[in-house]
Amino acid sequence: MGLFNEKAPEELDNMRTHFLYVMNTINSKFSQYPFAKYKAENGELKITSKFNDSVFDVLSISASMNITDGTLKIDSTTIEIVLPEIESLKSLSKNSL
Numbered sequence: 001m002g003l004f005n006e007k008a009p010e011e012l013d014n015m016r017t018h019f020l021y022v023m024n025t026i027n028s029k030f031s032q033y034p035f036a037k038y039k040a041e042n043g044e045l046k047i048t049s050k051f052n053d054s055v056f057d058v059l060s061i062s063a064s065m066n067i068t069d070g071t072l073k074i075d076s077t078t079i080e081i082v083l084p085e086i087e088s089l090k091s092l093s094k095n096s097l
Helices: 009-029 053-068 076-096
Strands: 037-041 044-049
Touching: 009 053
Parallel strands: none
Antiparallel strands: 037 044
């Protein structure tokens, strides 16, 4: 926290604005619980926790970095690529149960 106390008010405001933009972007592009933890149960993904610290860290840092460098792209093409991967993971989890 000491480092934040040394920052100029404008820099803190920029950080706050960026954080809110990242969170709004994640919330608008993902499901109702973007930071949820899931498990496979009977071939279906079930939420085990609506908020998971690790998922929050990974998703928010990744989105932040990609927003900063201009490479964040979540659209129908991205979803078409990701959905088969999710189905693959579901079948993997189902086979390992």
